[in-house]
Amino acid sequence: MFDSKMLTSFVIKSSLYRYSNIKIGDKVTYLVAPQSISDLAIIIKEAKAQNLEILPVGGGSNILFGDVGNRVIILDANLPEIFDVKEDIVTTSSNIKISSFIDKAMQYDLGGLEFISGIPAHIGGAINMNAGAFGKCIFDYVLWIEYVNLEGNIIKLEREDLNFGYRTTSIDGFIIRAGLKLDKKTKKQILDAKENIISMRLERHPYDYPSLGSTFKNPDGKFAGQLIEECGLKGLQIGNAQISEKHANFILNKGNATFEDVTEIIRIVKKAVKEQKNIELELEIRIIN
Ligand SMILES: Cc1cc2nc3c(=O)[nH]c(=O)nc-3n(C[C@H](O)[C@H](O)[C@H](O)COP(=O)(O)OP(=O)(O)OC[C@H]3O[C@@H](n4cnc5c(N)ncnc54)[C@H](O)[C@@H]3O)c2cc1C
Known part of the structure; x- marks a missing residue:
C-alpha cells in the first residue's frame, strides 16, 4: 500500500524557472529535492504507486518546462556528493557540475571531459543525454552507471549493457552514480584544453x-x-x-x-x-x- 501523504512530505515550494537554464517554468504540484538515495527510492516508488511519471533534473540546461501536470520533478541538488578516485577511474555522484568534475579530476592529473567545459550541466544529465562536442561524447569515458529504476530499485549497468547514441541513451530512471575512466594528463594540458574550448564556445555561442x-x-x-x-x-x-x-x-x-x-x-x-x-x-x- 502506498501512503499518499508520503510524496507530499518531500515537496518543496518553488517555481520551475529556477531549475531550467532558460528560466522558464511555473509552480508545480510535485517538486522534490531528496537528501539521500533512500529518500529518492521512496519518492520513485510512491510516484509509481500513484501512477505518476518522474522527471529527473540535473543542471536543467536542456529542459524546457511547459505544463508539467502531475509529473514528479526530482532535483539532484540535495543528494550527497561523491567524488572518489582510484588510479584513472573516478566514481562520481550524478549531481556534480561538469566544471567542478573537470577541476576535481585535474587535481589527480586526470582529464578528458574538457570538450564539454562551459556547459552548465551535471554529470547525471550529461550521461543521460550523452553530452558531446567537437567529435567526442561523455560515453567515450563512462564505464558503468548506477541508477534508481522506476520500481525504486538500485541497478548497476556496465557500459556494454547500455544503449547510447547521438545525444541519447536508454536509461529509464534516476542516475545516481557513475564510473568514468579518464586520461592521464598534466594539469597544464587540462587547463590549456579547458581554456581553448571555453574561448571557442564564447566566440561561437x-x-x-x-x-x-x-x-x-x-x-x-x-x-x-x-x-x-x-x-x-x-x-x-x-x-x-x-x-x-x-x-x-x-x-x-x-x-x-x-x-x-x-x-x-x-x-x-x-x-x-x-x-x-x-x-x-x-x-x-x-x-x-
Ligand atoms: C550554453 C549551453 C551550451 C551547451 N552546449 C552543449 C554541448 O556542447 N554539447 C551537449 O551535448 N550539450 C550542450 N548543452 C546542452 C546541455 O548542457 C546538455 O544536454 C547536458 O547534457 C544536460 O545536462 P543537465 O544536467 O543540465 O541535464 P538536464 O537539463 O537537467 O536534463 C536533461 C535530460 O536528462 C535527464 N536527467 C537529468 N539528470 C538525470 C539523472 N540524474 N538521471 C537520469 N536522467 C537525468 C532529464 O530528465 C532530461 O531528460 C548546452 C547547453 C547550454 C545552456
Whole structure:
C-alpha cells in the first residue's frame, strides 16, 4: 500500500524557472529535492504507486518546462556528493557540475571531459543525454552507471549493457552514480584544453542571455544552425524569445519569454526547414509539457 501523504512530505515550494537554464517554468504540484538515495527510492516508488511519471533534473540546461501536470520533478541538488578516485577511474555522484568534475579530476592529473567545459550541466544529465562536442561524447569515458529504476530499485549497468547514441541513451530512471575512466594528463594540458574550448564556445555561442544550448540535433552531415540561418530565420523574435544572431541553433530568453514564445519559434523553424530544405529537424532539447 502506498501512503499518499508520503510524496507530499518531500515537496518543496518553488517555481520551475529556477531549475531550467532558460528560466522558464511555473509552480508545480510535485517538486522534490531528496537528501539521500533512500529518500529518492521512496519518492520513485510512491510516484509509481500513484501512477505518476518522474522527471529527473540535473543542471536543467536542456529542459524546457511547459505544463508539467502531475509529473514528479526530482532535483539532484540535495543528494550527497561523491567524488572518489582510484588510479584513472573516478566514481562520481550524478549531481556534480561538469566544471567542478573537470577541476576535481585535474587535481589527480586526470582529464578528458574538457570538450564539454562551459556547459552548465551535471554529470547525471550529461550521461543521460550523452553530452558531446567537437567529435567526442561523455560515453567515450563512462564505464558503468548506477541508477534508481522506476520500481525504486538500485541497478548497476556496465557500459556494454547500455544503449547510447547521438545525444541519447536508454536509461529509464534516476542516475545516481557513475564510473568514468579518464586520461592521464598534466594539469597544464587540462587547463590549456579547458581554456581553448571555453574561448571557442564564447566566440561561437551566445552566453549573454539564458538558453538551452542547441535546440535541434544536427541532421546527418549538416548543421542545424546553418540550415536555420539559410532559411533566413536568424534573429527571429517571438514575444521575448529570439533565435540568436550569433548562432541560429540557440533560442534565447531576452527577458520573461514564455513557453509559448519558444515553442512557436520551434514550430516556425521546423516548418521552414522542412519546406525549404526538405529536412525534418529533430529536437535536442527536452520539452516537458
Ligand atoms: C550554453 C549551453 C551550451 C551547451 N552546449 C552543449 C554541448 O556542447 N554539447 C551537449 O551535448 N550539450 C550542450 N548543452 C546542452 C546541455 O548542457 C546538455 O544536454 C547536458 O547534457 C544536460 O545536462 P543537465 O544536467 O543540465 O541535464 P538536464 O537539463 O537537467 O536534463 C536533461 C535530460 O536528462 C535527464 N536527467 C537529468 N539528470 C538525470 C539523472 N540524474 N538521471 C537520469 N536522467 C537525468 C532529464 O530528465 C532530461 O531528460 C548546452 C547547453 C547550454 C545552456
